[in-house]
Amino acid sequence: MAVADIIDQVEKLTVLELNELVKSLEEKWGVSAAAPVAVAAAAGGGAPPAGARRLTARY
Numbered sequence: 001m002a003v004a005d006i007i008d009q010v011e012k013l014t015v016l017e018l019n020e021l022v023k024s025l026e027e028k029w030g031v032s033a034a035a036p037v038a039v040a041a042a043a044g045g046g047a048p049p050a051g052a053r054r055l056t057a058r059y
Contacts, residue, residue: 013021026032 010018010021022033
């Protein structure tokens with residue numbers, strides 16, 4: 001099966017089916033799809049990105 005065929009099949013899945021697929025793959029391979037997000041957030045150290053402006057509310 002070609003990658004394009006896999007993509008075509010995944011596009012046909014519902015959100016619930018996609019969720020089940022992700023959980024099954026995580027379980028099978030012992031990985032977590034959420035891990036990179038946690039690592040990226042921790043690496044930021046809470047500092048705003050360069051050039052970011054502080055938003056203030058004016059009433």
